[in-house]
Amino acid sequence: MRCLQHQVKVRPSIRKQRAAFKRVKMRARQRDSRCFPYNVAEFVPIFLEEDEALEEAIQRSLLEESDRQSEVHISRSFKKLSKEEIEGLLRAHSEKVITPGTRQLHISRANVWSTALRQFKRPKFAESCEMLYVTFASDEHDTEEDAADLGGPRREFFRLLVKAIFQDSGAFEATPNGCTLKFNILHLQNGVYRTIGRMLSTIIVQGGEAPAFLSPHVVDYIVSGDILQVHLTPDNIGDPELRENLKKVVNATTQHDLEEAVSCCDSWRYQVEGLPLTVTMANKDLFVKNAALYLAVLQRQSCFDQLTDGLSYYGILSLLRENPSLRVLLDLSGEDKDLTASLIAGVLRPSYSVLGSNRRVREELMVVKFREFLQCVENKELRDSLGERTLTKDEEAFVKALRPGHILAFATGSSKVPAIGFQPAPKITLIHDESKHLPIAHTHVQMSVSFL
Structure with a gap:
């Protein structure tokens, strides 16, 4: 695999940083310590060589610039729609x-x-x-x-x-x-x-x-x-072991803990050219970001x-x-996507008889009962509403598992409202037939739900 940082051109700001760092090193070697009381090594972690610190500074600058560009790209192109x-x-x-x-x-x-x-x-x-x-x-x-x-x-x-x-x-x-x-x-x-x-x-x-x-x-x-x-964290990695090992690197708070965490990644990290060979507290974020990129995307x-x-x-x-x-x-959301009773009632609108007819009174009563049923399902009170009625083991499990989405799926074939909406719109048709005792879903022919 090609070196990750070599896929990005070094920008003028990075060239200046490299040149400035080298000038400081040269001057430090040429001057007497009495004229220049600070040693360049004081600006470098004691466990790093100067060249490694230079490379680390460049990598860190590239990481910060990449993140800034990503934020600008997202803010300019993303417009939230209702x-x-x-x-x-x-x-x-x-x-x-x-x-x-x-x-x-x-x-x-x-x-x-x-x-x-x-x-x-x-x-x-x-x-x-x-x-x-x-x-x-x-x-x-x-x-x-x-x-x-x-x-x-x-x-x-x-x-x-x-x-x-x-x-x-x-x-x-x-x-x-x-x-x-x-x-x-x-x-x-x-x-x-x-x-x-x-x-x-x-x-x-x-x-x-x-x-x-x-x-x-x-x-x-x-x-x-x-x-x-692509924004990545260890949680975007599918393999649980690789994910947890990379999380250990993220959570390391001391250099000793970090070295132990990085050692868990030795089975694969040397295969990825461009990852820091020496991982420090200063460059661990870069290591995690590029490792996650390799494990979650580049491999596949x-x-x-x-x-x-x-x-x-x-x-x-x-x-x-x-x-x-x-x-x-397409994006999995962290929000609770369970449907509510009121939403189901809004989708499944009744088709009433003429206002004032004898049938209309019975139909309105049935719609009230249906909406009470939806509320019981949503609030998980359906078993209580059945009173002392004896249920089989399967019926008990069904009542416990029932959710508003199941009602919508029974009526329409879909357990959620499609993003494109329902075409044609579903409706409730109330049938006056004493021989029928159960609701019937005609999702195939007329998109209606029949209730006594």
């Missing part, structure tokens, strides 16, 4: 890039990753920009389900696909900050990372849940296209490039780079 603005941008882009017609997609719920990968890799499939028409195969009878896809099955497929991409594909590994790319030589040779990029683009453009599970440093690389604009940059190339599908890459605020579509 949810409404993001939705508007995505809808306009979707209308522009999706062509008329549909592409048939047959998916097995039991094998979402393998069945989706097989079809997304087909060249003709990848060349098309039509809307997906998803049909699920029945696991029990190996037949197609009797359902037309007007939004619900497609959204359900996207929800299952996001999970499959980050858990089943073998292309990602977890970090404390989100998912990062895992180097897989077969995936690289077979273009799987590029295919995943196409999948993510399709999910975003065609109204799926935002696949916001990526570590911020991955999104930094995608949005900027510049490895020097070809995978990053394939994924980025795949995101050019449907023009998503250009859209992200023109509007960096859209990175929220």
Whole structure:
């Protein structure tokens, strides 16, 4: 690997610093100590040679200048957009890039990753920009389900696909900050990372849940296209042992502790040219930054490039780079993203009978009960509201695990509101039929939820 600092041209300020340092050294040697009472060595850590200190000063100056440029780049290009603005941008882009017609997609719920990968890799499939028409195969009878896809099955497929991409594909590994790319030589040779990029683009453009599970440093690389604009910490490293060893370097408070921490990195650090050979308290930040860059990005940059190339599908890459605020579509956020009962109630609006009719009274009462149910689910009070009713073990587990997002997924196929919004908007249709005792979700045909 080429020396990291040799990839950056030495700027005039650095040249001046080097020249000034050398002049001071020469004068110090030429003058008598009575005329110049300070020894140059007093400005150098006692455990460093002068040339090492010079190189360290240059490296530290480069690090500070790189950080300043990164801050300027981000502050100039990043304009935060509201949810409404993001939705508007995505809808306009979707209308522009999706062509008329549909592409048939047959998916097995039991094998979402393998069945989706097989079809997304087909060249003709990848060349098309039509809307997906998803049909699920029945696991029990190996037949197609009797359902037309007007939004619900497609959204359900996207929800299952996001999970499959980050858990089943073998292309990602977890970090404390989100998912990062895992180097897989077969995936690289077979273009799987590029295919995943196409999948993510399709999910975003065609109204799926935002696949916001990526570590911020991955999104930094995608949005900027510049490895020097990637902000990194040890928490961006996937391998737990490497991550913890580098954290020990960060947390070292004495030179002795630092030397012990650095020794844990000896198995790989000498392979990275450009890292300081002697790590000190003064240059440890530089060591950590460049080591994290090597471990988190440079080792798997070809995978990053394939994924980025795949995101050019449907023009998503250009859209992200023109509007960096859209990175929220990919970036794992530390915020609690659980849906609220009021949000679900706002999405699932009832379709009432005429005001003043006998049916209207019963419908309003049922809507009140439904919203009370949502509040009980959100507040985890559903079991209490059931009173002394005896539940099976499975029912007890279901009631305990139930969240508002599950209600939305039942009604729409999506457990979150898509960034592009719901098209068409879901609704509650109240059916007056005494023979029906359970809610029914018609996500396939008319995007309605029926309640007694």
